[in-house]
Amino acid sequence: MSALILHGYWRSGTSYRTRIALGLKGLSYQQKALDLRRGEQHSPDYLKLNPQGLVPTLETEDGILMQSVAILEWLEEKYPDPPLLPRVAADRAVVRAMCGIIACDIHPINNLRILKALRHDLGASQDQVNTWIARWISEGFTALEAMVARYGKGFAFGDAPTLADCHLVPQVYSAERFNVDLSPFPTIRAAVEKARILQAFEQADPKYQPDAY
Known part of the structure; x- marks a missing residue:
């Protein structure tokens, strides 16, 4: 085991x-x-x-x-x-900021328990829920697009995967699941496409998990 x-x-x-x-x-x-x-x-x-x-x-x-x-x-x-963090302290701070945008500002207000509260406690329709999701993903991705364009060299930061890619790929998966328009974020999409072909990302994909349905 x-x-x-x-x-x-x-x-x-x-x-x-x-x-x-x-x-x-x-x-x-x-x-x-x-x-x-x-x-x-x-x-x-x-x-x-x-x-x-x-x-x-x-x-x-x-x-x-x-x-x-x-x-x-x-x-x-x-x-x-x-390593999944850069060696230079300032670069590590940039990667952690990218992670924070997703982990603190996008994901928590779009996770299952929040969506359940919107539907059941506030009576939101599915269209309203989708609008909510798209709003916060798009707002966060607008900042990330600029950061990936500035610091990325194929991946979200630099030319190798970092913790930023670990956060970004699942968030793009969520955006795709809820049909969020990703056309304004070409640099993010390119970085995610590059990451997804790596074995670690492919094997982690939700559709390959034993409990997927």
Whole structure:
């Protein structure tokens, strides 16, 4: 059995970015799927692992880790080769800013529990939900497009995958899923297309996960 156990959901963006990072680091791991639509993340056994009842959770020899941003930083520190952060401090700050735009400003207000609240608590129609999603993705991607154009050399930053690509590819997947217009973001689309052909990104794709449906 693998020393790493990833609890996640096939279509979760945070689980997706964690799978990418694990793949880029060349790490084997066991997957334990939670069906978020059935509420399995709120089971008593899972809440003992992750009191938030969110995914992903990574079981490691160092302990139980939660929150994908923290997990990716742990992977970078624990398994530094190949590096997913640049060597120069200012460059690392740029990559972390790219990650932050997605992890802090786009994804949290478009995740499943927020969309459920919009539909069930506020009575939003699917068209209204789609408008909500497109608004926040497009706003964040406008900033990212400028940053990728400035700092990218094929990938989101530089000429090799970084943590920024781990975040960006799943967010583009989400945008495509909800039919967000990506034509204003050609540099982002090019970086994602380049990343997607790499084995780590392809194997992490939601459609290839054992719990996909």
